Amino acid sequence: xxxxxxxxxxxxxxxxxxxxxxxxxxxxxxxxxxxxxxxxxxxxxxxxxxxxxxxxxxxxxxxxxxxxxxxxxxxxxxxxxxxxxxxxxxxxxxxxxxxxxxxxxxxxxxxxxxxxxxxxxxxxxxxxxxxxxxxxxxxxxxxxxxxxxxxxxxxxxxxxxxxxxxxxxxxxxxxxxxxxxxxxxxxxxxxxxxxxxxxxxxxxxxxxxxxxxxxxxxxxxxxxxxxxxxxxxxxxxxxxxxxxxxxxxxxxxxxxxxxxxxxxxxxxxxxxxxxxxxxxxxxxxxxxxxxxxxxxxxxxxxxxxxxxxxxxxxxxxxxxxxxxxxxxxxxxxxxxxxxxxxxxxxx
Amino acid sequence: xxxxxxxxxxxxxxxxxxxxxxxxxxxxxxxxxxxxxxxxxxxxxxxxxxxxxxxxxxxxxxxxxxxxxxxxxxxxxxxxxxxxxxxxxxxxxxxxxxxxxxxxxxxxxxxxxxxxxxxxxxxxxxxxxxxxxxxxxxxxxxxxxxxxxxxxxxxxxxxxxxxxxxxxxxxxxxxxxxxxxxxxxxxxxxxxxxxxxxxxxxxxxxxxxxxxxxxxxxxxxxxxxxxxxxxxxxxxxxxxxxxxxxxxxxxxxxxxxxxxxxxxxxxxxxxxxxxxxxxxxxxxxxxxxxxxxxxxxxxxxxxxxxxxxxxxxxxxxxxxxxxxxxxxxxxxxxxxxxxxxxxxxxx
DNA sequence: GAACGTGTTGTAAGCGGTGACAACACCAGT
DNA sequence: ACTGGTGTTGTCACCGCTTACAACACGTTC
Numbered sequence: 236x237x238x239x240x241x242x243x244x245x246x247x248x249x250x251x252x253x254x255x256x257x258x259x260x261x262x263x264x265x266x267x268x269x270x271x272x273x274x275x276x277x278x279x280x281x282x283x284x285x286x287x288x289x290x291x292x293x294x295x296x297x298x299x300x301x302x303x304x305x306x307x308x309x310x311x312x313x314x315x316x317x318x319x320x321x322x323x324x325x326x327x328x329x330x331x332x333x334x335x336x337x338x339x340x341x342x343x344x345x346x347x348x349x350x351x352x353x354x355x356x357x358x359x360x361x362x363x364x365x366x367x368x369x370x371x372x373x374x375x376x377x378x379x380x381x382x383x384x385x386x387x388x389x390x391x392x393x394x395x396x397x398x399x400x401x402x403x404x405x406x407x408x409x410x411x412x413x414x415x416x417x418x419x420x421x422x423x424x425x426x427x428x429x430x431x432x433x434x435x436x437x438x439x440x441x442x443x444x445x446x447x448x449x450x451x452x453x454x455x456x457x458x459x460x461x462x463x464x465x466x467x468x469x470x471x472x473x474x475x476x477x478x479x480x481x482x483x484x485x486x487x488x489x490x491x492x493x494x495x496x497x498x499x500x501x502x503x504x505x506x507x508x509x510x511x512x513x514x515x516x517x518x519x520x521x522x523x524x525x526x527x528x529x530x531x532x533x534x535x536x537x538x539x540x541x542x543x544x545x546x547x548x549x550x551x552x553x554x555x556x557x558x559x560x561x562x563x564x565x566x567x568x569x570x571x572x573x574x575x576x577x578x579x580x581x582x
Numbered sequence: 583x584x585x586x587x588x589x590x591x592x593x594x595x596x597x598x599x600x601x602x603x604x605x606x607x608x609x610x611x612x613x614x615x616x617x618x619x620x621x622x623x624x625x626x627x628x629x630x631x632x633x634x635x636x637x638x639x640x641x642x643x644x645x646x647x648x649x650x651x652x653x654x655x656x657x658x659x660x661x662x663x664x665x666x667x668x669x670x671x672x673x674x675x676x677x678x679x680x681x682x683x684x685x686x687x688x689x690x691x692x693x694x695x696x697x698x699x700x701x702x703x704x705x706x707x708x709x710x711x712x713x714x715x716x717x718x719x720x721x722x723x724x725x726x727x728x729x730x731x732x733x734x735x736x737x738x739x740x741x742x743x744x745x746x747x748x749x750x751x752x753x754x755x756x757x758x759x760x761x762x763x764x765x766x767x768x769x770x771x772x773x774x775x776x777x778x779x780x781x782x783x784x785x786x787x788x789x790x791x792x793x794x795x796x797x798x799x800x801x802x803x804x805x806x807x808x809x810x811x812x813x814x815x816x817x818x819x820x821x822x823x824x825x826x827x828x829x830x831x832x833x834x835x836x837x838x839x840x841x842x843x844x845x846x847x848x849x850x851x852x853x854x855x856x857x858x859x860x861x862x863x864x865x866x867x868x869x870x871x872x873x874x875x876x877x878x879x880x881x882x883x884x885x886x887x888x889x890x891x892x893x894x895x896x897x898x899x900x901x902x903x904x905x906x907x908x909x910x911x912x913x914x915x916x917x918x919x920x921x922x923x924x925x926x927x928x929x
Numbered sequence: 930g931a932a933c934g935t936g937t938t939g940t941a942a943g944c945g946g947t948g949a950c951a952a953c954a955c956c957a958g959t
Numbered sequence: 960a961c962t963g964g965t966g967t968t969g970t971c972a973c974c975g976c977t978t979a980c981a982a983c984a985c986g987t988t989c
Contacts, residue, residue, distance in 0.1 A: 242945055253969045258947060268967060288697045289645075290945035292636045293974045299694075308679075309661035317655055317681060326687060329694050332655075332679035334664060340673060347646075347676050350635045351698065455857045487861050509858070510802045514834050516863035589975055600939045605977060615937060637975035640944050932988085939982075944975105952969075959962085 241284040250278035261286060292351075300329040301537055302352035303380075304345055306359045306423070308334045309454065310481055311509045312526055316380070319530025320356070324538060328353065335361040337422070342366055349375055354537040356380050360423050376540035380533050381425045389540070390548040391532045395425050398522040398553040399432035402476060402504050405520065405555070407440040409562050411474035411502055416447040417461060417486065418478025423453070426478040429506065433476055448475070450482060458485020459492070466493055474502035474561070480509035483519055483560075502561040518558030525551050588631040597625035608633060639698075647676040648884055649699035650727075651692055653706045653770070655681045656801065657828055658856045659873055663727070666877025667703070671885060675700065682708040684769070689713055696722055701884040703727050707770050723887035727880050728772045736887075737895040738879045742772050745869040745900040746779035749823060749851050752867065752902070754787040756909050758821035758849055762812070763794040764805060764833065765825025773825040776853065780823055795822070797829060805832020806839070813840055820848060821908070827852035827859050830866055830907075849908040865905030872898050 243254040250257065252271060259267050260275040267275075278284075292298045301324050305313050321330050333348050335341035345362050349355060354376035357367060367385045371377050379390040406414055414437055420427040430447060437444050448465045450457040458477060462485060477483035483505030487497055495501045498517040505512060508523035528551055536546045590601040597604065599618060606614050607622040614622075625631075639645045648671050652660050668677050680695050682688035692709050696702060701723035704714060714732045718724050726737040753761055761784055767774040777794060784791050795812045797804040805824060809832060824830035830852030834844055842848045845864045852859060855870035875898055883893045 244945085254946080255948080255970080256968060259968090262947085266965095266967060271967080285693065287640075287945050288694060289636055289639045290974090291947080293634075293640050293976090294945075294947040295974085296947095298636075300698075307661070308655060308664055309658070311656070314654070314656035314660075318683065321681065321683060321685075325685065325691070329691055329698075330680070332681070333677070334668065334679070336665065336668065338668075338672065344672070344676060346632065347635060351647075351676075455861075481857065484858050484861050510828065511831050511856070511858040511862070514802075514831050514862050515858070516861075591975085601976075602940080602978080603938060606938090609977085613937060618937080634975050637944090638977080640946085640974085641976040641978085642944085643977095930989105934987080935985085937982100937984085940980085942977105942979085944977085947973085949972090950970085952967100954967085955965085957962105957964085959960105 241282045243284075243286070245282055246275065246278045246284050249282055250275045298328075298351055298353050300331055300352045301534070302331045302333060302348045302355040303533070304333045304335060304348065304355065304357045304361045306335055306337065306361045307453075308332075310479065310507065312479075312507055312524075315526035316358075316530040316533070319527035319532075320534045321530075322527075323531045323534035327538070345370075349373070354378075354541050356533045356537060358382060359425065376537055378533050378536040378540065378546070380529065383424050384548065389536055389546040391529060391536060391551070392425070392549070393524045393529060393551045394553045395428040396432035398555055399429040400436040401555045402520070402522060403433045403436035404440070405557065406474050406476070406502060406504065406561055407437065407442055409474075409502060411561075412442050413472045414442055414444050414474040414476060415465075415470065415472035416444050416476050416478075417450060417458060417482055418447060419450050419453070420447060420478070423478070429478065444476075450478075450485075453479050453481055455481045455485045455488065458482030459488040460485070462486050462489035463492060473500075474504075476504045478506060480505035480507045480512050480519060480521055483512075483521070484509075484515065487515060487519075498559050498562055504561065508556050512556075513558060515560070517560050520558045520560045521556050523554045523556050525553070588629045590631075590633070592629055593622065593625045593631050596629055597622045645675075645698055645700050647678055647699045648881070649678045649680060649695045649702040650880075651680045651682060651695065651702065651704045651708045653682055653684065653708045654800075655679075657826065657854065659826075659854055659871075662873035663705075663877040663880070666874035666879075667881045668877075669874075670878045670881035674885070692717075696720070701725075701888050703880045703884060705729060706772065723884055725880050725883040725887065725893070727876065730771050731895065736883055736893040738876060738883055738898070739772070739896070740871045740876060740898045741900045742775040743779035745902055746776040747783040748902045749853075749867070749869060750780045750783035751787070752904065753821050753823065753849060753851065753908055754784065754789055756821075756849060758908075759789050760819045761789055761791050761821040761823060762817065762819035763791050763823050763825075764797060764808060764829055765794060766797050766800070767794060767825070770800070770825070776825065791823075797825075797832075800826050800828055802828045802832045802835065805829030806835040807832070809833050809836035810839060821850070822848065823851045825853060827854045827856035827866060827868055830859075830868070831856075831862060834862060845906050845909055851908065855903050859903075860905060862907070864907050866907045867905045868903050870901045870903050872900070 243257050247254045247257045257275055260272050331352055341362055349370050356378045358380035359382050364385045371388055377388050379388055381392050384390050416430050418426050420430045434444055448461050450461040475486055483503050486503045490497050490501050497503055505519050505521035508521050512519040512521050532549060539546050590604050593604050594601045604622055607619050678699055688709055696717050703725045705727040706729050711732045718735055724735050726735055728739050731737050763777050765773050767777045781791050795808050797808040822833055830850050833850045837844050837848050844850055852866045852868035855868050859866040859868050886893050
């Protein structure tokens with residue numbers, strides 16, 4: 236009745252064979268007589284035996300598990316990635332999710348995780364390059380997600396630069412010439428990439444974004460606070476490019492507090508196409524990333540690596556989603572292939 | 583250099599002691615001479631040894647890890663719970679997060695997880711009572727989160743009924759007499775609880791909510807689709823109580839498509855106080871749950887259980903957050919003699 | 930000086946599996 | 960009858976650590 240206590244020995248005894256044979260049946264080894272196989276299977280069922288994963292991991296070399304390390308789990312981003320990931324890998328192995336939350340102990344937690352999995356996906360700014368390199372050196376298959384390459388470790392990422400430029404152009408096309416960036420590029424490599432591209436595109440159009448308005452995190456609150464503080468400190472951009480939709484939503488909140496109208500007094504852009512982004516008022520112009528695909532690709536990459544295959548890095552396309560937060564008159568909205576309004580039934 | 587290959591034997595050799603002594607030093611066993619302890623510690627550092635978790639788990643009985651099982655990870659809910667959970671437990675053990683996503687293999691995944699952890703938190707509709715009972719019978723410390731009790735397993739939950747009633751009363755106080763519930767009570771026990779309480783409160787005020795409008799999930803899209811289909815099928819409530827904020831946002835979308843104005847033509851309530859709920863137009867009246875505390879409590883409960891202690895179930899208070907989605911004129915918003923209406927705008 | 934704690938350390942038996950290797954039965958070829 | 964595969968099964972040495980238990984070196988005590 237207590238499955239936790241049954242061992243190979245019990246099963247072997249029940250079936251009248253040796254433990255090696257039980258192990259063979261378990262692992263579908265070919266050289267087992269049909270009759271024996273049946274008897275063993277019957278014994279397994281009768282006793283309700285499930286092999287102890289820990290013992291298997293110690294003896295063999297497989298944990299039957301894959302790890303995935305995120306900086307955080309909030310926002311619309313991660314859940315979708317995980318979904319894609321699990322859909323692909325979940326049937327073959329367990330998936331261990333770890334969120335580092337910038338804890339100082341992150342390093343240890345990741346190392347600990349590394350011991351319990353056969354392969355690992357490391358996303359964004361979770362651990363330093365050194366640790367990644369160490370894990371790879373130890374022979375662990377590692378795939379990087381939305382993070383700059385480390386050595387020859389494969390990377391699955393989305394195109395930040397392209398859409399960042401498109402977003403910046405969109406803003407300039409609307410006539411904006413005082414633009415600021417809002418976010419914390421130092422704690423998210425993809426945000427850094429976006430900011431760099433935005434700055435480049437803006438400067439190419441003779442707009443100087445100046446120093447980014449720094450936030451303490453990537454939540455709505457963080458955006459609101461940073462925005463209000465900047466405003467009170469005399470920083471008065473007419474357009475703000477936020478690092479993600481939540482920060483952008485924070486700007487909405489700040490605008491409300493300050494007494495500005497989004498879309499007319501203040502243009503705002505986000506990033507992620509949060510599920511409520513289209514329901515803000517006015518709708519938030521942002522960039523949609525194929526998050527589930529990101530997860531799927533990452534999972535496939537690890538599985539391939541596990542199977543001994545070679546994996547190339549990929550950059551997935553992102554898509555500009557134009558709504559009304561940069562002004563309702565959107566003169567040149569369609570410079571790019573995009574569905575300009577996702578605000579109805581979608582699809 | 584490759585830390586993965588160093589074992590107790592290496593350390594023992596380096597320090598000139600036996601592996602037992604190394605193990606003793608590692609586990610802070612008292613009976614080790616100071617000099618020996620120092621030498622061993624030095625050897626550990628020199629070799630960069632980190633004990634193999636798998637071997638420890640197999641030999642001893644501890645995995646140094648706690649598991650937490652969620653139905654899903656999307657929405658504002660789970661990330662916060664995890665944050666609270668990790669803040670409390672994270673320093674002592676690793677945390678393995680598992681999302682079941684209603685996969686048929688969920689059962690196996692949870693069993694698998696159970697083998698790799700010392701204790702487990704099971705949230706909502708992830709696995710059936712039978713499995714929970716089995717795990718408990720196997721001696722695994724289990725804490726239930728936002729889920730009905732199973733045997734004497736401790737439960738950490740939030741008050742669904744109280745705020746559900748307050749929400750229903752709020753709606754009736756606004757003069758609404760055709761109210762519908764939107765969601766899928768069959769796949770989330772807390773939603774079922776809310777719906778039951780809402781129905782009770784509505785009927786007590788002579789309002790019949792009828793059958794809930796069923797959704798396929800709890801995302802924005804699911805709410806929009808279900809709402810539009812219901813409307814087209816002739817179901818025309820003037821007020822809808824959604825199971826969570828995302829479904830409520832879906833109603834906003836549906837209203838937009840149908841041509842209804844939220845707050846005047848159609849009243850809407852949500853649940854969760856999603857971070858963007860206040861930025862919808864009009865602001866969404868909803869219920870805030872202390873999600874991080876939920877995680878903290880759950881973690882404390884497991885840790886107590888692990889330490890051999892006794893844990894009582896708790897029900898945390900929730901808070902009505904009144905905004906404008908039930909009508910801007912909100913006649914009796916905060917001041918109402920009803921039990922749970924310690925309501926304000928976002929606490 | 931023999932007997933006895935006390936503190937410190939080593940030996941070795943597991944934990945529950947895996948897998949190399951040996952052993953064995955059985956049948957074909959010679 | 961003898962040799963040589965082929966297929967099937969058992970034996971046993973690990974995997975890296977924990978933890979009785981035994982062993983030993985010391986003062987103490989009588």
